Amino acid sequence: MTEQDMAALNLDAEQPTSNIYKMGDDQEIALSTNDLKVYYGDHLALQDADLQFERFKITSLIGASGSGKSTFLRSLNRMNDGVANVEGNIMYRGLDINTKDIDVYEMRKHIGMVFQRPNPFAKSIYENITFALKQHGIRDKKVLDERVETSLKQAALWDEVKGDLDKSALALSGGQAQRLVIARAIAMQPDILLLDEPASALDPISSAKVEDTLLELKDKYTIIIVTHNMQQAARISDYTAFFHLGKVVEYDETRKIFTRPKVQLTIDYVNGNFG
Ligand SMILES: Nc1ncnc2c1ncn2[C@@H]1O[C@H](COP(=O)(O)OP(=O)(O)OP(=O)(O)O)[C@@H](O)[C@H]1O
Numbered sequence: 055m056t057e058q059d060m061a062a063l064n065l066d067a068e069q070p071t072s073n074i075y076k077m078g079d080d081q082e083i084a085l086s087t088n089d090l091k092v093y094y095g096d097h098l099a100l101q102d103a104d105l106q107f108e109r110f111k112i113t114s115l116i117g118a119s120g121s122g123k124s125t126f127l128r129s130l131n132r133m134n135d136g137v138a139n140v141e142g143n144i145m146y147r148g149l150d151i152n153t154k155d156i157d158v159y160e161m162r163k164h165i166g167m168v169f170q171r172p173n174p175f176a177k178s179i180y181e182n183i184t185f186a187l188k189q190h191g192i193r194d195k196k197v198l199d200e201r202v203e204t205s206l207k208q209a210a211l212w213d214e215v216k217g218d219l220d221k222s223a224l225a226l227s228g229g230q231a232q233r234l235v236i237a238r239a240i241a242m243q244p245d246i247l248l249l250d251e252p253a254s255a256l257d258p259i260s261s262a263k264v265e266d267t268l269l270e271l272k273d274k275y276t277i278i279i280v281t282h283n284m285q286q287a288a289r290i291s292d293y294t295a296f297f298h299l300g301k302v303v304e305y306d307e308t309r310k311i312f313t314r315p316k317v318q319l320t321i322d323y324v325n326g327n328f329g
Contacts, residue, residue: 117297172231229260
């Protein structure tokens, strides 16, 4: 199993100090970054990205290709470990999770990640969801059954697969597979879900289902999503951060970013006048 697979399983899984991009009350902040800088070798790929993410809200990260969105997102649950050098603080429940002594595997139980391409394991639908739970010592069949049902319901997949739980997850359509991966992530009952373009590889109907799923999930989870789809960002997110050349140019309520952005670069980007 690859490291990405492990992270997708969440197996390996506030104190805001910057007032620049402040959203919500301090108690309402689920995650915040402070003085974050990410280097790939000598290349400083990300800086000036001190954001606070409000609990039970959806925040979209938008910006042109190469602007640093994925680099930022992946830093939030240490997916850049071994790939990039990440400096600064990432505060979660009063703890800086960007320090050496953090148990990254435990942390990823709380901060789960879903990738662009659905990556179900070559196992049954049921086992895709229970694998990580078992690794974490949950063996009671009743508990496992209940988690499978709840997470599939939350991911809006239950009705489509409830009779096929023993079938291979590889037989699912792309859209179903992505909702299975979301179900797998939420089965671990994380606080925060990070999603890197989760609908970009899907057809419009599947993409709409994933969007609906995310809107349902925000009652229980704080969601941070990278998307190239501006309509999607406008439809589903409460807040939007616009990235450009490795910096956050503007971060505000989504409706303001799309109707009354303050920075010329944002105006150009949301109006499609970007060179
Ligand atoms: N593994 C890596 N090694 C070296 N440089 C990288 C790596 N990943 C990203 N970069 C560089 O970091 C910068 C930001 O890339 P990143 O993938 O974060 O941008 P992005 O906004 O997510 O782009 P996209 O929308 O195309 O996914 C780019 O200059 C990119 O070339």
